[in-house]
Amino acid sequence: MSLLLKVSDIRKAYNGSPVLQGASFSCDENGIYALMGDNGSGKSTFLRVCALLEPCDEGEIVYLSNGLILPHDIELRRRITLVLPKIGVFNTTVFNNVAYGLKIRGLERAAIRDRVNRMLDFVGLGHKKEQAALTLSSGETQRLGIARALVINPEMLFLDEPAAFVDVRNKEIIEEIILNLKTEGRTTVILTTHNRQQAERLADRLLILMKGRVTAP
Amino acid sequence: MSSLLEAFGKAFSLMLHLNAELLAIIVLSVKVSGTALVIATLLGLPLSAYFGFKKFPVKGLMISLLNTFMGLPPVVVGLFVYLLLSRSGPLGFMALLYTPTAMIVAQSILAFPIVTSLSHSAIISVDPLIKQASLTLGATPFQTSVTILREARYGIMSAIIAAFGRVMAEVGAILIVGGNIAGFTRVMTTTIALETDKGNFELALALGIILLGISLLINLALHVVQKRGLVGVRS
Structure with a gap:
């Protein structure tokens, strides 16, 4: 495993109201981590801070690779990614949505075409690649979000409630995608969920966010 | 009623047998309004993006001013430019x-102001999730800004169309600063005004119909561009 994450005593408040109150977490082995917690416990905030989408007020987020501490720059941000519960869909085709991360990295068209087509087949959207992405169902949109994140081969993938707003069939497909990632073993996944059974099905390690701190169940 | 129909008939006949003078008027109209639109877009679009992406103290005031200027009376603009360019004005030497x-x-x-203000509205209307999606996928701040602009493209195109409609149809400003000189500064709208005054409704109507036709063509062209924009890199 090349990318490690160490979160030390992070604190975050919104308008003076504390959300994270000294949360610490260490991701030192490859696998799938499930973070559970009640509504409003700060799971999404925790993921957003860990994924460097927003800063914490106090504490430290450290990414390490081969023993070296990595600066929080664009290079690091391109090795991790976060899939939010509500996917921001670009107003273009399904194919172009998934190609986005590769285009901004300057990959060649042929490579983009190849990787995107394979990824769309992987998430079961290959037959819809020319369709306008905004016309997808909520379950398909969620799969699109996961495909868009996976196509860039992230070393660390944060999934915020990946199957919260989808039907049973799409939930099963999404879980299968996550389990496939586990088998491939290239990506560390940190996901949040309300569902204990789902967490146990998917994760190697369960964590609970309670009163702004991460604990073991 | 019959004279109106007769005027329409003659107008269509004029359109079918475009003479050199009429053609020159149409070409100059498109050239003047097209160039003005390009200049306004080149200046207005970056400014609208700046207003959309940056925070600064007098931003609200500047946006309110822009919105106010959207309704600038053409004759007032004409008068302002006239005073600026007249021999005794600061730019008279030119x-x-x-x-x-x-x-x-x-x-x-x-x-x-039309391009800037309406483009700004289009940019700030883009779903905030787009910015987050772009950042989570590893985009730089510049790439994220470009993505937001691309998402606002239909609104921006509408802004450009609205501005084009405004300048193609206006007569007050160009009459004051252009003078409606035959073969030199005479455009469609000033010709329509002049020919109506003279009672020569056929030519005025013919130009009016052509003006509408040009607007229709531009809208159709933009519609095609918008549809193509939806496809991008082909799979």
Whole structure:
């Protein structure tokens, strides 16, 4: 495993109201981590801070690779990614949505075409690649979000409630995608969920966010 | 009623047998308004993006001013440019009054607030999730800004169309700064005004129909561009 994450005593408040109150977490082995917690416990905030989408007020987020501490720059941000519960869909085709991360990295068209087509087949959207992405169902949109994140081969993938707003069939497909990632073993996944059974099905390690701190169940 | 129908008939006949003078008027109209639109877009679009992406102290005031300027009376703009370019004005030495350049300046001033203000509205209307999606996928701040602009493209195109409609149809400003000189600064709208005054409704109507036709063509072209924009890199 090349990318490690160490979160030390992070604190975050919104308008003076504390959300994270000294949360610490260490991701030192490859696998799938499930973070559970009640509504409003700060799971999404925790993921957003860990994924460097927003800063914490106090504490430290450290990414390490081969023993070296990595600066929080664009290079690091391109090795991790976060899939939010509500996917921001670009107003273009399904194919172009998934190609986005590769285009901004300057990959060649042929490579983009190849990787995107394979990824769309992987998430079961290959037959819809020319369709306008905004016309997808909520379950398909969620799969699109996961495909868009996976196509860039992230070393660390944060999934915020990946199957919260989808039907049973799409939930099963999404879980299968996550389990496939586990088998491939290239990506560390940190996901949040309300569902204990789902967490146990998917994760190697369960964590609970309670009163702004991460604990073991 | 019969004279109106007769006028329409003659107008269509004029359109079918476009003479050199009529053609020159149409070409100059498109050239002046098109150039003004390009200038207004080149200045207005980056400014609208700046207003959309940056926070600064007098931003609200500046946006309110822009919104106010969207309704600038063309004659007031014409008067302002006239005073600026007249011999005794600060730019009088450039001898631009009663030239197509003066008309372009006046129309650019009219189009600029429309392009800027409506584009700004389109940019700030883009779903905040787009920015987050872009950042989570590893985009730089510049790439994220480009993505947001791309998402706002239909709104921006509408802004440009609205500005084009405004400058193509206006007569007050270009009449004041252009002078409606035959073969030099005479455009469609000033010709329509002049020919109506003279009671020559056939030519005025013919130009009116052509003006509408040009607007329709531009809208159709933009519609095609918008549809193509949806496809991008082909799979």
